[in-house]
Amino acid sequence: MNDKKNYGFTTTILHNDRLKGIEHGSLHKPIHTSVAFGYADARQLASVFQGKEPGFRYGRQGNPTISALEDKVNKMEQGVGTLCFATGMGAIGAVFQSLLRAGDHVVSSAFLFGNTNSLWQTTMGQGVAVSFVDATDVANVAAAITDQTRVVFVETIANPRTQVADLRRIGELCQQRGILYIVDNTMTTPYLFRPKSVGAGLVINALTKSIGGHGNALGGSLTDTGVYDWSRFPNIYENYKKAAPAQWGLAQIRAKGLRDFGASLAPEAAHHIAVGAETLALRMERTSSNALALAGMLEADERVAAVHYPGLKSHPQHGISTELFRSYGSLLSFELKDGIDCFDFLNRLKLAIPASNLGDTRTLVIPVAHTIFYEMGAERRASMGIAESLIRVSVGIEDADDLLDDFACALEGC
Template sequence: MDKNGFTTTIVHSDRRASVEHGAIHKPMHPSSEYAFADARELAAVFQGKAGFTYARQGTPTTTALELKVTQMEGGTATVSFATGMAALAAIFFTLLKAGDHLISSKHIFGNTNSLLGTLAGLGVQVTLVDATDARNLEQAWRPETRMVFTEALANPGTQIADLAAIGEWCKSKGLVYVVDSTLVTPLLCQAKNVGASLVMNSLSKHIGGHGNALGGSVTDTGLYDWSAYPNIAEPYRKGNPTSWGLTQIKKKGLRDMGGTLSSEAAHRLATGAETLSLRMHRICENALALAQALSQHPKVARVHYPGLPDHPQHERARQLFGGLYGGLMGIELIDDLDVFEFLNRLRVLALATHLGDNRTLVLPMAHTIYYEMGPETRALMGISDNFLRVSIGIEDIQDLIGDFEQALV
């Protein structure tokens, strides 16, 4: 970020980068290819000079969005992808190889868990640990360990990893430290401040915020020495080593794998990012008030929300996130309440699978995202049949509380 505040920097990011014709927003560039008047210039761009050749590897519109995300995260550079999952896949598949070892938090999104299973099937060793205590990583370490991955705020259980301690441990071991910051956003916590090497954001969520575009990003914080990482291919060991890791992620993830973000989606996400701070403050305010109300309701067995004093990592959340606690909560209804009947009585909340939207969304986890895992795995992960994931929106708080009250009969 520059000397201005968070929102001021993002709102004026395009304009300060000299947008064509004095426009306030970077326009959409839908062209698939980019022509050159000079053949030497064309060759230079293919060989690493900044520029555009084919939209699979980026456009002026995606580049403008990447600049905003880099500014938010306080990083050195960002690469955007079609989705958050494409961004994670690019990190894992471009930086790890068969025989390498990855340590991951066990408190992760169901689809990310599935991705790690695919990675293991290709020969990468994966160990899942309880990352709320950094000492568990030491026990899992091996000489082949290359990377550590965790979500800053776990989806859906709301566990908070021992982020700063993990960062210190990864630094001592020379490991790449990857943090998924989707649910806290750089507004609540810049992952650079806890020692992250790479930060992944699902831009589809809070940063875009409006549920109208998919996207993901990987930001290099500038903290990791890529010259010491054994898996950087020779063609990318050129120039300043701080760019090597992200260059390989971009070349392999976009050029080879094709996980490209469209200019239209990038434009929508960049516009949505301008109001991130305004929306997140309202969302966090709503979430805390709703969590406090539901924690007292006789038909709610438990509320998982970092803003509540009984949350296991409440104090850690308070210190890391600056007094805001995010917009995700897990709600466990009492056993004799039919979860489907309850959901069908809701009138304000939307029954939808998404997070970080302006609208409050609710999903029964055992019957949807975690269904394929089976009851035994769900039990190990603490996902009961009456566990609801709720992503809080910007509605009037009394309407949200009232909707729960009328449905909890």
């Protein structure tokens, strides 16, 4: 194969390791467990530490197995560089730990993953102001921006209520103002959507979810798309300005967020995720198709009060989703009508499993208000549109008829 040819998404990921050359002709990059890397020439070791030439320093900052995964994710997102972390939250936390300072201001979507919301509360306690806005309308983001705004942060499809941010217009606004635009692409994945196309400077993926896809490894990634001009960012330390400005952001995040923060991805997990990623496109097509069918069935059932899925024409951001996304993803949520106990309903399901992960091959369900969003309290849940009966569904790759029958039977009480 010619590695200069522009192959399709799956072909590129499937053959990426092999085309870069692997020890002993292996088809997968092997698991490198060593945390230290020796050099025959001590001067070369110093040169690697000083960033004058490529090489591995210490396992906390990466190794060949992790580097191979970073290259795969980078190709998925069409970035200029990618760093991997122990979890998706590790990636998000490292960005804010390394790029924000006391007195800075962030504009964030109000519709957030529960742990990201919790992280923002911690960040606020450290002197960074955060404004939570309804990011489905760019006007709300624009109104919240101040002279101290350093970052605008949104998710593509919000977990769990599936609100879709006004992604393209927010990107245009950030480019006009010189503000770093960060997009969490976990719910769409780079197969369904590339945030680079709407001006995102940094893209986050929780690799634990659909990219790894099998619920057997934790991981997260951060990709610099090359869109943002780092010479406009005021918080870059002088010692990371030695290279070209395009490299400043990742250099500082690697040092301050990965080396110092320590949220390092394990090589075994990197290997699991890299192998899982090979079938991302196939799984996203199946789970998206299943999710659309299930959402349609639930919407038509008189015992269901509301269904939240961007693929439904009734969804407020259906038009934006259709314009931007290849399909609508595997995440949906729905509310049962008064008088139907959500726990009893969940306990009647035979295939769908009560569990907290997303993007697995199996369909997973969870009562949101009582579990992953319980800690934030009823008032904050209400502000995010999370009803007490809301059930989140991460749709898997089961045969569609079996999946629909399972939910129909549970609604019937059988």
